[in-house]
Amino acid sequence: MADLDVNGQIFVGKSEKPEYLSLHYGNRHGLATGATGTGKTVTLQVLAEGFSRAGVPVFAADIKGDLSGIAEVGDAKDIFVKRAKDLGFAYEPDEFPVIFWDLFGEQGHPIRATISEMGPLLLSRLLDLNDVQEGVLNIAFKIADDHGLPIYDIKDLRAMLDAIAPFASKKAAEEGSGSEIIDQIKQGVAQYGNVTKQTVGTIQRALLVLENQKATAFFGEPALALKDFMRTDASGRGYVNILAADKLMENPRTYATFLLWMLSELFEELPEVGDVDKPKLVFFFDEAHLLFNDAPKALLDKIEQVVRLIRSKGVGVYFVTQNPLDVPDKVLAQLGNRVQHALRAFTPRDQKAVKAAAETFRPNPKLDTAQVITELGKGEALCSFLEGNGTPSMVERTMVRPPSARVGPITPDERKAVMAKSPVKGKYDTTVDSESAFEMFQKRVGEKAVDGDKTEEGGLLGSLGNMIGSIFGTNRKRGEKLTTSQTIAREITRTVSSRVAGNIAAQVGKSVAGSVGGSVGRAIIRGTLGGILKR
Template sequence: MTAQNSKLGDTDDKIFVGKGDEQAWLTLALANRHGLVTGATGTGKTVTLQVMAEGFARAGVPVFAADIKGDLSGISEVGEAKDFILKRASEMGLNFQPDQFSTVFWDVFGEQGHPVRATVTEMGPLLLARMLDLNDVQEGVLNVAFRVADDNGLTLIDMKDLRALLDAIVPDSAKKGADAAEDPLAAIRKAAQGFGNVTKATVGTIQRQLLVLENQGGTKFFGEPALTLKDFMKTDRDGRGMVNILVADKLLQNPRLYATFLLWMLSELFEELPEAGDLPKPKLVFFFDEAHLLFNDAPKALMDKIEQVVRLIRSKGVGVYFVTQNPVDVPDRVLGQLGNRVQHALRAFTPRDQKAVAAAAQTFRPNPKLDTAKVIMELGKGEALVSFLEGNGTPAMVERVMIRPPSARIGPITPDERKAIMAASPVKGKYDTAVDEESAYEMIQKRIAGTAATADGPAGGNGGGLLGQIGSIVGTIFGTNVKRARLSTGQVIARDVTRSVTNQVIGGMAANIGKSVGGQLGGSIGRTLVRGALGGLLRR
């Protein structure tokens, strides 16, 4: 092994992953071509994930990984030189030295890590509909609600904002004639009906699905301070990449919430990061465990967006690695984007299992020395079939290798160790306390109470037609009307990404917002806002 790090076996441009007849190296410059780690339960996928995460961190690449069972948390503590570890290292020619890696723990529920929050606006109607398991009609009404919120300056931060907005767009049959003029929400109801038939029954169904999500703890995900994804992309004082671990044991109890949350993170990275081209190493590597949950029952529109994001995020310098039991869990059009493969053992007890083994074997570049389909069923724990991309970007022939031992601890950490790590976290105090500033719920309550603007102006006290609208927009942009909640949306608006991806996501729903105001101001203020590729607000 030439030019290796004397401690760990890596070179300046490669990660040493394992050794068989040949050595298995993952080239950093090709790591953003994505990858796949598969195998039956108990065959060593988590250890392989840890080995790869350690290699990236040593190379100065930040890592994000979901920890389903808690085993990955051991990467934060010094490994132990146990006999079986020393034996395996010696067989590979490694000079094993225990190590540990700077780690930040995250938890949607805020129990075993820093809270992870997003605003309802950032999540967007497409992903929120997926999270709530809505049908096409219900998703259409949700799109209407988001559009009405944008048009009326109603900032959607948390669940109570969305509930209040949904109540506001329901037609009120009791308000007729003269009474309708006195309805403080008449303008909102009229605007909603202008986009289509919004019925009380459909809104009621969406509200019930929101209640289900709330009962599962989903309310803790929506709010502020919202996550700044750049906090994932940091290095420690030694120049090593920070390892960000999402504590996902409880989150996985709601598979749809888990999958949608990780997809939201991936889409936010895609929208926020600039084009980077080919880099010597990725800016971030994202490990998506239990990846089959992402694709289960996903509608075609969402599958199209997943494929597009996976294909295009490579140029942003992000590598995505799916971890699941079998390659057939991943649709072919996504599977084709995953160049670096690690296949642990599969068992073939049924005809269906046998077909799965054959399909897994066919995903590798054949090696004349190996019967790939047969070897997949013979692999022992810690063994894998590996094929990484070579220097010209083509897959290497599949090799049977023993995965190298991790240098950090194998297995979970203790509660006291976790507490100590969180106390020394670089983001301590930034996300730990929720903030509830004025947003759509409070704005709608002001209208109902008669303290806000008249119904024909934007919410927030700036009535008076066009001039009032201009004042409201200027105040919103520069932060004079609202506090942290509105500024968060402003940060989202400031993203600069390609418009073509966005247009395909929302189609006809992405009508111009503020067009008349923008025209009269010469375009200096009234920029068009549209929904992002999978959720957020983007700037034209």
């Protein structure tokens, strides 16, 4: 069927004439809508196959696993053979180059991004933070950026939040701590706004919820290189990147935030190319309504901006959802290529949706568009694609061509075989833990421990008593108050996560070998953590 895709066009189906999607306008975005079971996924596969044949890489989320079949040769089923004959060509099975991805690393290569790449706006939506909590998160990011403290994963973000929490106290913020890095953080908090311990605690609890949902597997290194999405195989076909999204859909907010992050990264990283003969990448966003549900205005504005401008980077975005009403008007206006499958009109709301869908098309005097939408059979659709000077064609009732690759999911063994010959095999499969904010704070603890080992009065264990005493008050005269630095030290000791303490315990515990018991080792941790403030 490759010969049907001629003159830079993708053959989608046939009405009274062949219906083509022009590759030149492939970056002008699109919309595929229709009720469940009317053929949206099959249409998505037809478009993905067409782009791949033309050498255009594709990214698509696979909600139910059905799209994975594009990696295997199609079956010459009677219904496909007959439909192809009715459309005027002979059915030819085919297969396409595929790379499988999975945020959880189970059904594909892991996809990771750093917390810094995600940014406070998207992360706030992921954590469902309010405006005040988002403001505190912005302060943490800003201070980290100002002082070269990379935030790659969740433990880095926790370390930053733990560091700014003690300065919620006005008195603590006004006095020096004796530690350069802590004083810098204190100054940052004073410069950028108020921080309360209650707000920091709320963010920490939201991070815990995220961890319980296993979404933290997404944050870390090696971070995804977007160029790995934009590959072609030896024959010049574009790779179809398929994200296993069945488990991801258990948390729709994570799904939507992740895909929006991908769009944002593409927008930020790709160079301007203007109008091109064919897109550099086509991005299919299935269950698109999840992107817009409960999204704050600032986020909706960002989505509208990205969709409006990313076409000049050579990227086409195609939203797949049940109803055009799921997409805000400002975004809907950017979607030039339309495929509308059947909608049912049993309720007043359904009737409103049908009317709205009909009004998004350029009218055809031969069709009552609203009526036809309710009459379409499976595999039929109303189509309107950009043509000529970029204007939409008149809407036509179209029989969509059958896909040439397999329709439906592949087996686990077939998936493993595809992954075994993947061009990115081994690149993302092992997590890397680079030095970042968490390790930088931890390193200062280690340096303090080494300094203590060189003291003349009693070595490490001698200085240990002084450090513990200075924090917990055993070296103070009766009635003497804690200094601000000691108060801050106590606060950091109390708020630092148990995982941080566990990691430090392992390192410091080794340095004192078997001469120090477990309880003394824990005391070392508390003492050396407090020592950060006195450097």
